[in-house]
Amino acid sequence: MTDVTHGHASSTGISNVKLGMWAFLGSECLLFGGLISTYMLYRGRVSGGPRPSQIFDIPFTSVSSFVLLMSSLTMVLAVSAAHKDDDRKTNLWLTVTALLGATFVGGQVYEFTAFYKEGLGFSTSLFGSSFYTLTGFHGVHVTVGIIMLMSLVGILKRSSVPGKKAEVVEMIGLYWHFVDIVWIIIFTLVYLIPV
Amino acid sequence: MAIIERPAPTLPTIVTPTTTYGVLKRPVSATGWRSWVFTVDHKKLGIMYGAAAMFFFIVGGVEALLIRLQLAAPNGKVLNADLYNQMFTMHATTMVFLFVMPMAAGFANYFVPLQIGARDVAFPRLNAFGFWAFLFGGIFLNLAWFLGGAADGGWFMYAPNSGPVFSPTNGVDFWALGLQITGIASLTGAINLIITVLNMRAPGMSLMRMPIFTWMITVVQFLLLFAIPVITVALFLLSFQRNFGAQFFDVAAGADPLLWQHLFWIFGHPEVYVLILPSFGIVSEVLPVFSRKPLFGYPFVVFSGAAIGFVGWGVWAHHMFASGLGPVSVAVFSLTTMAIAVPTGVKIINWTLTMWGGKLWFTTAMKFAIGLIVLFTVGGLSGVTHAVAPSDTQQTDTYYIVAHFHYVLFGGAVLGIFSGFYYWWPKVFGKLLNEKLGSWNFWLMVIGLNLTFGPMHILGLQGQPRRMYQWTEARAGEGFFNFAFWNLVASIGSFILAVGILLFLINVVITARNPQKAPLDPWNARSLEWMTTNPPKEHNFDVIPTVHHLDDFFHQKYEEDAATHTMTQVRTAEEIMAEQERNADKHIHMPSPSYWPIVLAFGLPVITMGLIYSLLISVIGGVVVLFAAYGWALESSTAPDSDFENSAPGSGLDKVAANHD
Numbered sequence: 001m002t003d004v005t006h007g008h009a010s011s012t013g014i015s016n017v018k019l020g021m022w023a024f025l026g027s028e029c030l031l032f033g034g035l036i037s038t039y040m041l042y043r044g045r046v047s048g049g050p051r052p053s054q055i056f057d058i059p060f061t062s063v064s065s066f067v068l069l070m071s072s073l074t075m076v077l078a079v080s081a082a083h084k085d086d087d088r089k090t091n092l093w094l095t096v097t098a099l100l101g102a103t104f105v106g107g108q109v110y111e112f113t114a115f116y117k118e119g120l121g122f123s124t125s126l127f128g129s130s131f132y133t134l135t136g137f138h139g140v141h142v143t144v145g146i147i148m149l150m151s152l153v154g155i156l157k158r159s160s161v162p163g164k165k166a167e168v169v170e171m172i173g174l175y176w177h178f179v180d181i182v183w184i185i186i187f188t189l190v191y192l193i194p195v
Numbered sequence: 196m197a198i199i200e201r202p203a204p205t206l207p208t209i210v211t212p213t214t215t216y217g218v219l220k221r222p223v224s225a226t227g228w229r230s231w232v233f234t235v236d237h238k239k240l241g242i243m244y245g246a247a248a249m250f251f252f253i254v255g256g257v258e259a260l261l262i263r264l265q266l267a268a269p270n271g272k273v274l275n276a277d278l279y280n281q282m283f284t285m286h287a288t289t290m291v292f293l294f295v296m297p298m299a300a301g302f303a304n305y306f307v308p309l310q311i312g313a314r315d316v317a318f319p320r321l322n323a324f325g326f327w328a329f330l331f332g333g334i335f336l337n338l339a340w341f342l343g344g345a346a347d348g349g350w351f352m353y354a355p356n357s358g359p360v361f362s363p364t365n366g367v368d369f370w371a372l373g374l375q376i377t378g379i380a381s382l383t384g385a386i387n388l389i390i391t392v393l394n395m396r397a398p399g400m401s402l403m404r405m406p407i408f409t410w411m412i413t414v415v416q417f418l419l420l421f422a423i424p425v426i427t428v429a430l431f432l433l434s435f436q437r438n439f440g441a442q443f444f445d446v447a448a449g450a451d452p453l454l455w456q457h458l459f460w461i462f463g464h465p466e467v468y469v470l471i472l473p474s475f476g477i478v479s480e481v482l483p484v485f486s487r488k489p490l491f492g493y494p495f496v497v498f499s500g501a502a503i504g505f506v507g508w509g510v511w512a513h514h515m516f517a518s519g520l521g522p523v524s525v526a527v528f529s530l531t532t533m534a535i536a537v538p539t540g541v542k543i544i545n546w547t548l549t550m551w552g553g554k555l556w557f558t559t560a561m562k563f564a565i566g567l568i569v570l571f572t573v574g575g576l577s578g579v580t581h582a583v584a585p586s587d588t589q590q591t592d593t594y595y596i597v598a599h600f601h602y603v604l605f606g607g608a609v610l611g612i613f614s615g616f617y618y619w620w621p622k623v624f625g626k627l628l629n630e631k632l633g634s635w636n637f638w639l640m641v642i643g644l645n646l647t648f649g650p651m652h653i654l655g656l657q658g659q660p661r662r663m664y665q666w667t668e669a670r671a672g673e674g675f676f677n678f679a680f681w682n683l684v685a686s687i688g689s690f691i692l693a694v695g696i697l698l699f700l701i702n703v704v705i706t707a708r709n710p711q712k713a714p715l716d717p718w719n720a721r722s723l724e725w726m727t728t729n730p731p732k733e734h735n736f737d738v739i740p741t742v743h744h745l746d747d748f749f750h751q752k753y754e755e756d757a758a759t760h761t762m763t764q765v766r767t768a769e770e771i772m773a774e775q776e777r778n779a780d781k782h783i784h785m786p787s788p789s790y791w792p793i794v795l796a797f798g799l800p801v802i803t804m805g806l807i808y809s810l811l812i813s814v815i816g817g818v819v820v821l822f823a824a825y826g827w828a829l830e831s832s833t834a835p836d837s838d839f840e841n842s843a844p845g846s847g848l849d850k851v852a853a854n855h856d
Contacts, residue, residue, distance in 0.1 A: 010394035016317040019394060023386045027420045034428030034458060038443065045449045123440035126450055130443070133435060155829065 241305030312397025327796030332376030354444030411476030474611020486553030559633030570606025595655025639695030646688025
């Protein structure tokens with residue numbers, strides 16, 4: 001999937017891989033739409049367990065959200081470097097992006113552990129089930145993104161990427177930005193808006 | 196073989212495959228089982244989709260016959276209650292997810308690239324992966340029969356019936372996880388076909404010159420793209436509840452079981468258009484060819500198809516009128532449901548007017564197409580009666596509903612698929628199906644399906660509920676409305692239907708043994724897929740066509756006389772093919788076969804099997820998936836030129852290379 005056309009013009013002028021990623025992200029919107037709707041329906045149903053306002057640590061999550069948003073900036077720098085054929089900088093920024101992403105995931109693991117200790121398990125309440133499912137799905141998406149970024153760094157170093165490098169970097173960039181945007185929505189709806 | 200050298204038959208291309216992981220050589224076989232298992236050719240995959248879907252059609256059909264045997268007489272003893280529940284659940288699941296959807300995917304795979312003048316699809320390996328994921332997912336779903344019992348909650352698997360309390364066997368787990376796998380297959384297939392249609396059209400093939408079949412398939416792929424993730428969410432919630440103690444549908448914990456119904460039908464209603472629109476596309480190809488007229492109102496057919504695609508998202512709650520949604524919701528969804536009948540009616544009028552004044556040629560394909568118009572209309576009309584909410588409240592969960600959706604799905608989707616078989620068989624296999632047997636096939640199916648599903652209207656209005664494994668003499672009623680009589684008629688009808696389908700299979704065998712080849716253009720057809728040999732060469736077209744008209748192949752054969760406005764034939768199909776041969780591209784670069792799609796797809800059921808039995812198995816499956824994913828990412832979809840001797844890299848390559856990834 002990761003290699004590109006032999007310079008043959010496509011009907012739309014956009015390469016297959018890039019258009020394919022856009023289509024996939026369109027589909028992902030509905031996936032997160034379903035998960036977010038489930039959470040919004042159930043967030044007030046705590047059945048005696050902790051309420052959202054009792055366990056959320058807004059300053060902590062704000063910082064980890066900021067880290068994730070900054071990773072979009074470094075991703076842009078990686079794409080820009082890839083377009084300039086600057087392998088060293090591409091690798092550098094891809095690595096930084098992955099590290100920022102990993103920091104975010106680390107924060108999420110810490111947060112889940114803290115919530116669990118405060119009494120919110122996966123099966124404690126409908127709030128618990130839907131909270132962990134929604135944010136967990138997002139965390140898995142970030143993790144998959146990190147794996148793709150690190151694989152890309154490895155492949156670029158061996159310079160064995162099939163197809164145009166910049167195209168591949170840009171495609172993974174699209175995915176990364178999407179995951180970040182989804183987090184903005186989740187952060188707002190889950191953490192900032194009170195039940 | 197990935198590079199086609201022409202014209203140099205005396206100098207075969209010598210292939211030295213590249214290695215993957217430094218050890219495995221790329222598959223290169225052009226014959227034998229390897230040429231099928233590792234293929235990325237959209238035509239071979241189309242045939243494999245068709246064959247696998249046909250197998251599941253027979254499985255689902257046998258399940259249906261068992262249901263009808265059970266209900267033929269009062270106090271049926273063929274199946275016990277538990278087995279009966281599994282039977283109707285798996286009958287519906289099989290027919291929807293493992294027959295109609297993959298059969299449509301088979302037609303789409305085979306004909307969309309040919310109809311838009313392309314040499315392959317946008318993502319050939321993803322295409323192969325989609326097929327294997329569908330097949331393995333389908334097998335996984337049916338494994339439940341042998342591992343403690345299949346799913347038994349009905350194909351829409353309402354909560355809380357789907358929970359561990361009411362469905363204690365692993366059947367529902369197999370169902371939920373198996374549908375996740377076939378969902379992945381549909382999603383990748385949708386992305387592949389959408390990008391193929393958007394990006395790989397031949398020069399001059401604007402969207403409004405695309406054949407209707409391709410248009411309808413495109414609408415379907417967009418429906419799948421946005422509907423599949425919704426059922427993915429629903430299935431995840433269900434699996435999490437059953438396997439990890441989540442509470443999503445646990446009413447005792449304060450959950451709202453309607454959440455499942457909403458998620459399911461937000462997927463499920465676009466899904467019914469996923470099932471029917473491919474057949475609408477097929478008959479829109481068949482009717483003009485056998486009426487000797489262009490399709491009446493092509494843009495209306497296109498836009499009504501797209502309108503169905505949009506409005507199809509706003510009608511889902513008509514499946515839930517009896518659940519107490521409240522008057523406003525019910526009124527809104529009543530209105531939208533009636534509104535969606537309009538674009539469907541537009542299509543029926545366009546098909547009828549296509550035939551109006553045409554020189555009708557009643558081949559079997561044409562008969563099936565006309566059968567669709569008539570019988571789908573019957574199902575559509577009973578559908579409008581469901582849109583009227585008060586009337587629907589009476590019909591909910593009765594056989595009237597069963598009658599309705601079998602008229603639209605069997606009378607609509609399945610007849611369209613059979614029309615496609617008879618129309619395109621010579622294209623795919625180079626031989627014409629026997630028309631005489633075809634006529635028997637058609638009439639037995641039509642008589643059988645009317646006898647089976649027609650009486651269900653009466654049974655339903657009399658109050659026979661769906662999904663009851665027995666009915667009793669005491670409640671059968673009297674006279675014309677006697678349950679016993681109409682249930683018997685329906686059961687006899689189902690066997691007539693089965694004989695009709697058996698005749699099709701016999702026809703296939705007879706045709707395969709018949710040495711007579713089909714003529715190049717047996718139906719005097721209109722669209723680009725007929726501008727190839729029968730069956731098409733691996734690279735489809737010797738020259739990528741340049742398109743000037745809607746129905747371009749027809750316009751290459753016929754020219755309009757300016758004075759009389761009559762069409763006169765100026766060239767035959769043979770002449771057009773000969774000209775293509777003369778100007779054939781010298782150096783055509785096709786995507787190479789690959790191990791990774793089937794390996795990656797195989798990892799998926801291993802993972803899901805582990806989720807049911809032991810997470811250790813899941814880990815093994817995960818390793819297989821990762822291994823295959825890296826193998827996939829590291830190999831180029833088209834083997835490099837250095838693999839091939841006799842190839843001339845550089846010159847001319849860029850101009851004729853197929854546009855694929």
